[in-house]
Amino acid sequence: MSDASDAPPLAVEATGLVKHFTSGKKTTKAVDGVDLAVPAGSVFGLLGPNGAGKTTVVRILATLLRADAGSARVLGHDVVAEADAVRGAVGLTGQYASVDEDLTGTENLLMLARLYGFRGPAAKSRVADLLEAFSLTDAGGRQVKTYSGGMRRRIDLAASLVLSPRVLFLDEPTTGLDPRSRNQVWDIVRVLVDDGATVLLTTQYLEEADQLADRIGVIDSGRLIAQGTPSELKRSVGEGSVDLRLADSARRAEAAEIVRRTLGTEPAIPTDPYALSARVPDDGAHLVAQVLPALGDAGIAVPEFSLGQPSLDEVFLTLTGKPLPTDEPDAEPAVAEEVSR
Template sequence: MRDASGPAVEAAGLVKHFTSGKKTTKAVDGVDLSIPAGTVFGLLGPNGAGKTTVVRMLATLLRPDAGTARVLGHDVVQDADAVRGAVGLTGQYASVDEDLTGTENLLMLARLYGFRGTAARTRVSDLLEAFSLTDAGSRQVKTYSGGMRRRIDLAASLVLSPRVLFLDEPTTGLDPRSRNQVWDIVRVLVDDGATVLLTTQYLEEADQLADRIAVIDHGRLIAEGTSSELKRSVGQGAVDLRLADASRRGEAADVVQRVLGTEPTLPTDPYALSARVPDDGAHLVAQVLPALGEAGIAVPEFSLGQPSLDEVFLTLTGQPLPDEQGSEEPAPAPEVSR
C-alpha cells in the first residue's frame, strides 16, 4: 500500500555546473522537488535538460554545487552512505557485467550486500522469477535482448528492496512489449510502498505511470502538476475530426481555423485533423460541425478531448520531444546499480 506520510525526496535550489576547457555550463539551475512517499514522480524533458544530472545528485553520484537535497530524511552530501543504503538506481546504460550470466550478476551483488548461502540464492531466484528471466538466468547477459537487459538491470537495482528507486530513462530503445513489462514492474513496486523518480522522454510513459510530472528545460523546472493539470494549463481542449474525403483536408483546416482561431495540426493520417480550443473559445466548438456542413465537408467522426502531453511539452518548451535520450553531462562516470 502507498504511504503518503511525507516526502521521500526533497530538494531545494539544486545547482550543478560542468566545465569543459574554458566553457562552464550550468546543467541544473535551482531545482526544487518534493516527492511524496509511495508515489511515482515523472521528470520530463528533452536532451540536455538536466534530468540525469538531477538524478545523479540525488543518488550521491554527483555533489551539488549549491542547494540541498534529502532522501528519506538523509542529506545527500552529509549523510551520503545512509542514502546509498536506502536507494536503488537504474541508469540509462546497463550496469551489469555482460560476460557473466544473469544469475552470476545477481549473486555477486547479493553477496556484496551481505546475503550468504541459501539466502543469496533464494533472493536471486525470486528476482529472476519476478522479472521473467528464470530460463535466461544461466545465459551470459551479452546474449540477452534489449528488453531482457533492462529487466536484469532493474533486478540488480532491487537486490536490497530499496525504499526509493531512481529510474533514469528505463525504457529507452525498448520495443512496446518490453516497455509494458517494465511499466508493470514499476506499478508493482509502488503498490508495495516504494517511491519512484522516473526520468523519461516518452510522453505516454509519464502519462501512464506518474502521479505527478515536472517538466525540466535548460536546467530549470518550468511546470509541475498531475497529467490532467498540465494538459488543462495549455487550453480548454482539442477538437479531433475524421473526414470522409482526405482530398478536402486543406479546406476543412481553413474552416476550422476560421471558426476557432487556432491553426489545426495535420497528423500523418490523411483523413485526420486536430485543432486546439483556445482558453476563451469553448462556445465556438458547437459551431465547427455546422460550418463544415455548410462547406459540404462530411465529418463521420468528431470528438472533443484534453490536449495531449505532446501539446503541453511543445507549448512549454517550444520544441517537441525527441524519441531517444542522449547524454546530458560531459564524460559521465560509470553508473552502478545500488
C-alpha cells in the same frame, strides 16, 4: 476537507539544485535551480530531451554528484551530510547495464546479495525470488552477454532491488527497448509502487511518462519549467482539439475560416485534403457545440467529427517552443571525475 497533515510524507525533496560542468574554458550549467517534491509511494517522471539535466539531477539525489548550490533530502536524509544513509535506502538503475556481462544472471545477483550481507541459503533464496519476479529463472545460468536488450534491463533492475530499496531512481530504463520489453519494465515499476516503493523516473518518452507517472516535471536546459499531474499539464495547453473530416475538400479553406471564427484558434491543415483540426482554447469547451451548426449554416457537410485530448507532446511543444526529440545522442556532460566517494 483534507488537512495538510493528511498528505503523504515526501520521499524526495530538493530546493534550488544547481550544477556546473567545466570543460576547458567552457562552463555549462547542467542543472539550474531545480526544486522537487516527490511524495512517498508515488512515481515522479522527469521528462525532457537528452542533455536537459535529468541524469545530473538523479546523480545528485543518489549521492554520486555534489550540487554546487541548493539542498536535497531523500527519506529525510541530507544527500551530502548523510550520504551513507541515503545510499543504504535507495536503488539506482542507470541508462546502461551495471552488471558484469561475463557472469551469469545468477552469479551477478549472488555477488551483490553477498556484498549486501546475505549469507548462504538467504542469498540463494533472495536471488531465486528476484529471477522469478523478473521472469529470468530459465536464463539465470546464462552469461548476461547472451541476453536480449529487454532481459538485460530486467537483470539490471533486479540488481538494483537486491536490498528492496524504499526509493528507486530509474534513469531512462527503457531506452532502446522494443515495445514488448518496454511494457514488461512498466509492469515491474507498477508492482514496485504497489508494494510501497517510491520511483523517480527520468524519460524522454512521452508515452512512458503518461503511463507511469503520478506527477511529471518537464525539464529543459537544466530548468524545471512545469510540474503537475499528466491531466493538469495537458489542461494547461487547452481543452483538447476538434478534428473534422469534410465531404468536399474544395471547401476546406472556407471551413477553416468558420472554425477559426468560432473557436478563436488557428486551424491546422493536415496533408489529407479532407481533414481539418483546431485546438480548443482554455475554458473554450462551450464553443465546441457551435462548430457543427456554423458549418451546417454554410452548407458544409461534415461526415466525421471528433474531440481529441491534448498530448504531452503538445505540452512540451507549448512550454519550450520545440517538440521533444527522442533520437539525438546523449548530450549529458561526462561526470566520472565528479563522483563523490
